[in-house]
Amino acid sequence: MLGKKGVSEVIASVLLIALVMVLSAIIWMVVQNLINPNLEQTSSCFGIFDKVKVGNTYTCYDSSSDELRLSLEVGEVDINAILISITGESATKTLRINDTASAIDGVTNYSSGTSVQIPGRNSGLTYLIDINTIGVGTPSIVKIAPFVGKELCSVSDSITSIPSCSSLT
Numbered sequence: 001m002l003g004k005k006g007v008s009e010v011i012a013s014v015l016l017i018a019l020v021m022v023l024s025a026i027i028w029m030v031v032q033n034l035i036n037p038n039l040e041q042t043s044s045c046f047g048i049f050d051k052v053k054v055g056n057t058y059t060c061y062d063s064s065s066d067e068l069r070l071s072l073e074v075g076e077v078d079i080n081a082i083l084i085s086i087t088g089e090s091a092t093k094t095l096r097i098n099d100t101a102s103a104i105d106g107v108t109n110y111s112s113g114t115s116v117q118i119p120g121r122n123s124g125l126t127y128l129i130d131i132n133t134i135g136v137g138t139p140s141i142v143k144i145a146p147f148v149g150k151e152l153c154s155v156s157d158s159i160t161s162i163p164s165c166s167s168l169t
Helices: 002-045
Strands: 052-054 060-062 067-074 081-088 092-098 107-109 123-130 139-148 157-159
Touching: 002 139, 052 139, 052 157, 067 081, 067 139
Parallel strands: none
Antiparallel strands: 052 067, 060 067, 067 123, 081 092, 081 139, 107 123, 139 157
């Protein structure tokens, strides 16, 4: 009788350990499925925070022509588009500039043409944005957020005090 009691305690312990291991595996799979989509987005946007910026030297507002000159700089990173949010006294407007040249109503390249595209790797471009066309009133805040692949990253840079273009000359 004594030997049988010891065997049943060993079997019970083995069953409890197996049950705990199975439950741990199930919980881990559920948690991993919840976390993986967020990790993929985080990894695609990781390390680009300071690499897509508003160029403060050439960004200004020209009240006489009602144009915002917006300079964007891209560092050592490959991006597919930039989302630009412009907040003015009457509204906020969001514009998307892609990596392929396209026409955007109210936005032109500073130096040439109406087709616009994002700056390439390690370069910068300046855009003229017609404030009357986009309808935000006098601009006060500009925020930019890059796209890496199909993922929209968080705001990488912003400017909250847009200088007058007359003060830059």
